[in-house]
Amino acid sequence: MTQLITLATPWQGSEGARHGVQTSPLVLPVWRDMATGSDFLEGLFAPEAGPVAAEFHLVFSYQRDEGRAHTASDGTVTLSSMLPVRAQARATSVFGVEASHTGILRHPDSLAWVASLLTDAAAGD
Numbered sequence: 281m282t283q284l285i286t287l288a289t290p291w292q293g294s295e296g297a298r299h300g301v302q303t304s305p306l307v308l309p310v311w312r313d314m315a316t317g318s319d320f321l322e323g324l325f326a327p328e329a330g331p332v333a334a335e336f337h338l339v340f341s342y343q344r345d346e347g348r349a350h351t352a353s354d355g356t357v358t359l360s361s362m363l364p365v366r367a368q369a370r371a372t373s374v375f376g377v378e379a380s381h382t383g384i385l386r387h388p389d390s391l392a393w394v395a396s397l398l399t400d401a402a403a404g405d
Contacts, residue, residue, distance in 0.1 A: 282334040283401050285394055288341045288354055288384050290314060292361040293321050316361075325366040337397055338363075338371040341384040356381035373397075 293316035300311045313320040340362040341354035352359040368374055379387040 283337065283397060284334045285337045285339065285397060287339045287390065287394075288357055288362060288381050289338075290357040290361040291321065291324070291364050291367045292316060292358075293318060294357065294361070296356075325364075325370070335372040335401075336370055338367055338374045339384065339390055339393060340374070340376050341379045341381060341387075341390075342376060343378065343380060354379065354381040354384070 294314050295316055297311040298315035298317070301307050301315050304311075312318060315321075340359065342352065342359055343355050354362070363374070375390075375393050377384050377387050377390045377393075379390065384390045
C-alpha cells in the first residue's frame with residue numbers, strides 16, 4: 281500500500297503565511313495555499329475529497345513551554361494546526377516528537393519512526 285508520511289504539517293494553516301498574503305508586496309503562491317483558512321487547506325479534508333488512498337502517518341513536533349503563556353507549538357506551527365481532529369481521524373498513526381519545527385527532520389525518534397514505517401511497508405510488498 282502507498283504511504284503518506286507527513287512531518288509537522290500545518291493542516292490548519294500558518295498565520296505567518298496569512299500575514300504575508302495580506303501585507304507583502306510580493307506574495308509567493310505557497311503562502312496563499314498555506315494561509316489559515318485557504319481554499320486549498322479546507323479542501324484537503326472536505327467530504328467530497330473522498331477517502332485517503334494511502335496509509336496516512338501524521339508525525340508532529342512540539343516544544344515544552346517552560347512556563348511561558350504561549351500557544352502550544354513547535355516554535356513555528358501550533359499543535360492545533362498540526363493535529364486537527366479531521367487529520368487525526370484519517371491518520372493510520374499519530375506520533376509526536378519533542379523537537380522544533382525543523383528539528384523534527386533530524387531528531388533520532390522521528391528518523392527511527394519513519395524508518396520503521398518504510399521498513400514495514402517494504403516487508404509488506
